[in-house]
Amino acid sequence: MKLGYKISLIVNLVLAMGLGVVAYMIVFPPNVEPHADGRSVVLLSADERNLVLGEMRGLLETVQVVIEAATEGDMETVSTASTAAGMVAAEGESAALLGKLPIEFMTLGMGAHKAFDALALTAQGTDDPLVVLGELGGLLNSCTNCHSGYRLGIEGEDKEE
Numbered sequence: 790m791k792l793g794y795k796i797s798l799i800v801n802l803v804l805a806m807g808l809g810v811v812a813y814m815i816v817f818p819p820n821v822e823p824h825a826d827g828r829s830v831v832l833l834s835a836d837e838r839n840l841v842l843g844e845m846r847g848l849l850e851t852v853q854v855v856i857e858a859a860t861e862g863d864m865e866t867v868s869t870a871s872t873a874a875g876m877v878a879a880e881g882e883s884a885a886l887l888g889k890l891p892i893e894f895m896t897l898g899m900g901a902h903k904a905f906d907a908l909a910l911t912a913q914g915t916d917d918p919l920v921v922l923g924e925l926g927g928l929l930n931s932c933t934n935c936h937s938g939y940r941l942g943i944e945g946e947d948k949e950e
């Protein structure tokens with residue numbers, strides 16, 4: 790009886806430690822580490838980081854084009870620019886890169902692309918700039934949500950504080 794109790798205590802302790810490790814791995818997978826600024830650093834190769842940052846600058850350009858076109862009432866340009874930043878833009882991502890991204894990061898990223906597809910559809914069905922700009926405002930939440938939680942780093946480099 791006493792031995793059985795001891796064994797179950799040990800088994801439970803090992804299980805609890807295992808759970809702790811799993812929980813830590815979910816929050817910080819091997820290529821994700823905490824940063825002093827409170828965000829999580831996603832570690833990529835230098836080329837992958839350049840690619841992602843290039844895509845980011847493309848997204849900001851899309852936002853600029855959409856605002857300008859919407860205020861001019863040019864819904865065709867809103868639609869074309871939004872479609873280009875939609876899911877088609879995510880199709881070229883390599884499996885190696887996607888495999889390094891935390892699930893939440895990936896979900897936010899795909900959410901942003903899908904929101905651009907939705908914006909393209911909206912633009913095809915309205916002449917009202919405020920409808921487009923309102924939806925764009927909501928879409929920008931996916932940018933700011935991700936930026937407040939993540940930054941990018943380069944694999945194998947010393948951690949910068």
Ligand code: HEC
Pocket residue numbers: 842843845846848849852894895897898899901928929931932933935936939940941942
């Ligand atoms: C899934 C996460 C995610 C989403 C969604 C996202 N970003 Fe980013 N973005 C990042 C990360 C991470 C960085 C790098 C920040 C760092 O390392 O400090 C970044 C950087 C940028 C940069 C700087 C690029 C450079 O060359 O340094 C711009 C501009 C940018 N994002 C625009 C946007 C815009 C606009 C949107 C929405 C339409 C958006 N991002 C959505 C994660 C995201």
